[in-house]
Amino acid sequence: MKPLLFALPGSGPLGAQLARTFDCDIGDLEVHRFPDGESYVRLHAGAAGRDVVFAAQLDRPDDKLLGLYFAAATAQELGARRVGLVLPYLPYMRQDARFKPGEAITSVHFARLLSGCCDWMVTVDPHLHRHHSLSEIYAIRTSVIHAAPDMARWIGANVAAPFIVGPDAESEQWVRHVAALAGCPYTVFEKVRRGDRDVEVSLRESSDWQDRTPVLVDDIVSTARTMVEAAKRVIELGLPPPVCVGVHALFAGDAYDALRAAGVERIVTCNTVPHDSNAIDVMPALGKAIADMLA
Amino acid sequence: MKPLLFALPGSGPLGAQLARTFDCDIGDLEVHRFPDGESYVRLHAGAAGRDVVFAAQLDRPDDKLLGLYFAAATAQELGARRVGLVLPYLPYMRQDARFKPGEAITSVHFARLLSGCCDWMVTVDPHLHRHHSLSEIYAIRTSVIHAAPDMARWIGANVAAPFIVGPDAESEQWVRHVAALAGCPYTVFEKVRRGDRDVEVSLRESSDWQDRTPVLVDDIVSTARTMVEAAKRVIELGLPPPVCVGVHALFAGDAYDALRAAGVERIVTCNTVPHDSNAIDVMPALGKAIADMLA
Numbered sequence: 378m379k380p381l382l383f384a385l386p387g388s389g390p391l392g393a394q395l396a397r398t399f400d401c402d403i404g405d406l407e408v409h410r411f412p413d414g415e416s417y418v419r420l421h422a423g424a425a426g427r428d429v430v431f432a433a434q435l436d437r438p439d440d441k442l443l444g445l446y447f448a449a450a451t452a453q454e455l456g457a458r459r460v461g462l463v464l465p466y467l468p469y470m471r472q473d474a475r476f477k478p479g480e481a482i483t484s485v486h487f488a489r490l491l492s493g494c495c496d497w498m499v500t501v502d503p504h505l506h507r508h509h510s511l512s513e514i515y516a517i518r519t520s521v522i523h524a525a526p527d528m529a530r531w532i533g534a535n536v537a538a539p540f541i542v543g544p545d546a547e548s549e550q551w552v553r554h555v556a557a558l559a560g561c562p563y564t565v566f567e568k569v570r571r572g573d574r575d576v577e578v579s580l581r582e583s584s585d586w587q588d589r590t591p592v593l594v595d596d597i598v599s600t601a602r603t604m605v606e607a608a609k610r611v612i613e614l615g616l617p618p619p620v621c622v623g624v625h626a627l628f629a630g631d632a633y634d635a636l637r638a639a640g641v642e643r644i645v646t647c648n649t650v651p652h653d654s655n656a657i658d659v660m661p662a663l664g665k666a667i668a669d670m671l672a
Numbered sequence: 673m674k675p676l677l678f679a680l681p682g683s684g685p686l687g688a689q690l691a692r693t694f695d696c697d698i699g700d701l702e703v704h705r706f707p708d709g710e711s712y713v714r715l716h717a718g719a720a721g722r723d724v725v726f727a728a729q730l731d732r733p734d735d736k737l738l739g740l741y742f743a744a745a746t747a748q749e750l751g752a753r754r755v756g757l758v759l760p761y762l763p764y765m766r767q768d769a770r771f772k773p774g775e776a777i778t779s780v781h782f783a784r785l786l787s788g789c790c791d792w793m794v795t796v797d798p799h800l801h802r803h804h805s806l807s808e809i810y811a812i813r814t815s816v817i818h819a820a821p822d823m824a825r826w827i828g829a830n831v832a833a834p835f836i837v838g839p840d841a842e843s844e845q846w847v848r849h850v851a852a853l854a855g856c857p858y859t860v861f862e863k864v865r866r867g868d869r870d871v872e873v874s875l876r877e878s879s880d881w882q883d884r885t886p887v888l889v890d891d892i893v894s895t896a897r898t899m900v901e902a903a904k905r906v907i908e909l910g911l912p913p914p915v916c917v918g919v920h921a922l923f924a925g926d927a928y929d930a931l932r933a934a935g936v937e938r939i940v941t942c943n944t945v946p947h948d949s950n951a952i953d954v955m956p957a958l959g960k961a962i963a964d965m966l967a
Contacts, residue, residue, distance in 0.1 A: 412924035413894045414732035415763055418776035437709035440735045446785065451776040468710055481713035481746040486789075490741065493788065494781075599708045629707035 378402075380428035380671055383420065385445055388434045390651065395432050395463060398664020399671070406431075408444045418447040425456040428671050430463060431495075436627055436650045438468040442490075449494040459496040461670055463663065465649035466625045470504035471597075488514035499666045501649045501659055502596050502624045506547070520666045524624045524647045524659050525551065529558030531645065531657045532592055536620055540564070540589040542580070542611065544603045548595070555594055562589070566607055580614065590642070591619040598623035598646065601632035608639040618642040626652035673697075675723035675966050678715065680740055683729045685946065690727050690758060693959020694966070701726075703739045713742040720751040723966050725758060726790075731922055731945045733763040737785075744789040754791040756965055758958060760944035761920045765799035766892075783809035794961045796944045796954055797891050797919045801842065815961045819919045819942045819954050820846065824853030826940065826952045827887055831915055835859070835884040837875070837906065839898045843890070850889055857884070861902055875909065885937070886914040893918035893941065896927035903934040913937040921947035 380399075383406040384392025396403055404422030411417060429452040433445050445462070452460045469487035472480070488511075491498065497518040503511060511519040532539050532555075543552030543565035556563035564586075569579050591611050593604055604621055611619045619641050626646035633654070636644055645656035675694075678701040679687025691698055699717030706712060724747040728740050740757070747755045764782035767775070783806075786793065792813040798806060806814040827834050827850070838847030838860035851858035859881075864874050886906050888899055899916055906914050914936050921941035928949070931939055940951035 410734075411894075412927075413763075413892075413922045414734060414924075415766075416734055416778070417767065418778065419772065420774035420776075422774070424774075439705075439709065439711055439738045443734045443737060443782075447776040447778055447781050450781045450784070451774070454777075454780075455774070468708075471710075472712065477714065479715035479717070479719075479746070479750070481715075481742040482749075483711070483713065483742055485749075486742050486745045487738075489745070490785070490788070493785070597708075599706075627708045629709075632707075 378427050380430055381422055381424065382430045382432060383422075383448065385431060385433040385441065385448070387441075388432050391434055391463075391465065392432045394648070394660045395664060395667070398660050399668045401430065404429075406448060408448070416444050416447065418444060418451060420448065420451060420455070423455075424452040426458055428459050428461070429457040430461045430667065430671075432463045434466065434650060435464050435468050436466050436625070446490070446494050453494065453496075460494070461667070462491065462495050462498040463667060464498060464500045465659070465663065466627075467498075467500040467503040470508075471506075473504075473507040484508060485514050489516070492516040497670050499663060499670060501647065501663065504597060518670070520670055522659060522662045522666050523554075524649075524657070524662075525555045526558055527647065527657050527659050527662060528594065528622055528624070529555050532559045532561075532620075532622065535645075536590050536592055538589045539592045539620070540586060542566070542591050542593050542607065542619065544593070544595050544607055551596070552594060562586075566610070580610065586616065591616050593619045593621045593641075595623050597625045597627060598636075599627040599629050599632065601628065601636045605636055605639045608636070608641050612640055621645070622657075623647070623654075624649060626650045626654050628652060628654075673722050675725055676717055676719065677725045677727060678717075678743065680726060680728040680736065680743070682736075683727050686729055686758075686760065687727045689943070689955045690959060690962070693955050694963045696725065699724075701743060703743070711739050711742065713739060713746060715743065715746060715750070718750075719747040721753055723754050723756070724752040725756045725962065725966075727758045729761065729945060730759050730763050731761050731920070741785070741789050748789065748791075755789070756792040756794065756962070757786065757790050758962060759793060759795045760954070760958065761922075762793075762795040762798040765803075766801075768799075768802040779803060780809050784811070787811040792965050794958060794965060796942065796958065799892055813965070815965055817954060817957045817961050818849075819944075819952070819957075820850045821853055822942065822952050822954050822957060823889065823917055823919070824850050827854045827856075827915075827917065830940075831885050831887055833884045834887045834915070835881060837861070837886050837888050837902065837914065839888070839890050839902055846891070847889060857881075861905070875905065881911065886911050888914045888916045888936075890918050892920045892922060893931075894922040894924050894927065896923065896931045900931055900934045903931070903936050907935055916940070917952075918942070918949075919944060921945045921949050923947060923949075 407419040541563035648655040836858035943950040
């Protein structure tokens with residue numbers, strides 16, 4: 378039997394996109410709120426003996442988590458062969474250490490919670506900083522899709538003579554990878570400390586900028602503060618208005634408007650979080666990773 | 673060292689009430705939302721080697737759960753001696769069976785989730801219907817407080833010549849207990865089937881009603897539909913306007929107004945869920961159960 382794909386509420390378009398990328402049946406997942414605020418969950422397709430896949434947009438995760446947990450745990454209980462989650466954006470990856478005493482390392486606890494209701498998970502460019510791989514914190518099989526090839530392809534097709542600009546020194550490896558795939562130069566912003574309280578952000582010098590369009594890249598665009606500052610600096614340096622390319626379009630509050638107001642040329646993102654700026658399609662890459670998991 | 677009590681956001685009054693009922697130190701628990709909708713949690717008191725207790729109002733639970741889970745799991749990780757939850761209202765107890773194919777038995781999955789972040793839990797009158805005790809679904813130690821003695825005491829002190837009325841035949845055992853404690857008669861509503869589609873709700877006959885005030889009791893008052901119907905029937909029968917006594921004051925939507933509009937004499941509830949109708953104090957009973965857990 379084909380694998381059975383369910384989309385969580387609000388993730389219907391994601392489910393439809395994914396269903397075109399691997400061979401599956403689509404199941405109807407009912408999730409609603411009772412008047413007392415509790416969630417009701419029902420799988421309208423038999424899960425027993427089948428591979429079951431749940432697709433969910435988990436940006437703004439807190440209110441969505443129980444529905445997903447109940448649905449996946451129920452598929453397991455009903456005898457699904459294996460239960461997988463497809464989470465194009467994986468939340469709770471940024472609090473990956475205890476920076477102050479008593480802080481919850483939510484990346485670890487969230488991983489333990491999700492690992493308790495499924496057998497595998499596929500995601501796109503999780504924010505791996507202090508954790509070096511998902512297997513450090515997830516007890517289930519995981520597969521990570523890198524958006525860099527799709528981003529580089531989009532940049533190559535849409536920006537004449539680009540050069541890639543990374544937000545900080547930590548991003549250099551990833552930025553170099555995007556630039557290599559796009560066949561163009563790159564640089565990164567660096568913090569230059571001039572005194573105890575005087576930290577300036579400046580671009581590492583490069584001789585390759587002339588007559589090129591700066592392309593600011595980042596993995597998560599949330600408050601967009603980093604990208605707004607980078608765009609302003611680039612423009613102050615007399616360079617052309619930059620193109621901004623992000624993976625995950627969280628855009629908290631008025632972040633999108635603030636970034637547009639910074640004088641950028643264009644803002645595009647991958648379609649991991651639904652947003653007007655989505656222009657880079659990572660669904661085929663996700664579909665391939667799902668098919669590999671199911672193989 | 674004394675046990676350390678933390679209150680979840682919105683549960684500060686609960687924490688203050690509980691702190692008067694057992695010997696403890698109060699810790700400051702910080703929980704806030706990042707702009708991207710994720711929760712940040714920090715315990716501002718050392719949990720290592722101590723008994724740690726979290727107090728939480730878990731009505732409307734979905735949005736609150738992760739904060740509680742992160743806080744409790746962090747206390748465990750930081751080396752707390754034991755971690756306990758005090759949940760005056762325990763949600764997710766009503767979907768206790770699969771009534772239709774594919775439904776999530778959320779009582780079981782929620783129990784598994786909570787059991788994964790703490791060592792014990794104390795609650796007041798959980799809705800035990802198809803599950804006969806919490807130990808059937810919770811893997812941790814649990815203790816259940818019965819509100820009946822406090823309800824009976826309030827009824828005895830505030831209603832002259834009461835008789836207790838239960839909402840359905842399933843409630844009879846509980847209703848009989850409240851009536852015995854209050855030293856008064858009782859009856860229950862029963863469904864009388866007159867045909868395939870003709871079901872009438874009627875009061876079981878009793879000769880003890882004369883000159884008594886009906887007291888409608890129920891465990892959870894959510895949509896209040898059951899209590900509104902019961903109040904209307906009681907008034908139709910020519911009895912005095914009833915006093916309504918509930919344990920858990922969920923009052924979804926306009927339920928409270930609807931119940932008041934039904935012509936009832938008064939509506940009171942236990943203080944397990946904060947509400948204007950709270951009049952019956954179960955905190956001393958909860959405090960005793962917590963002290964027993966910590967002993």
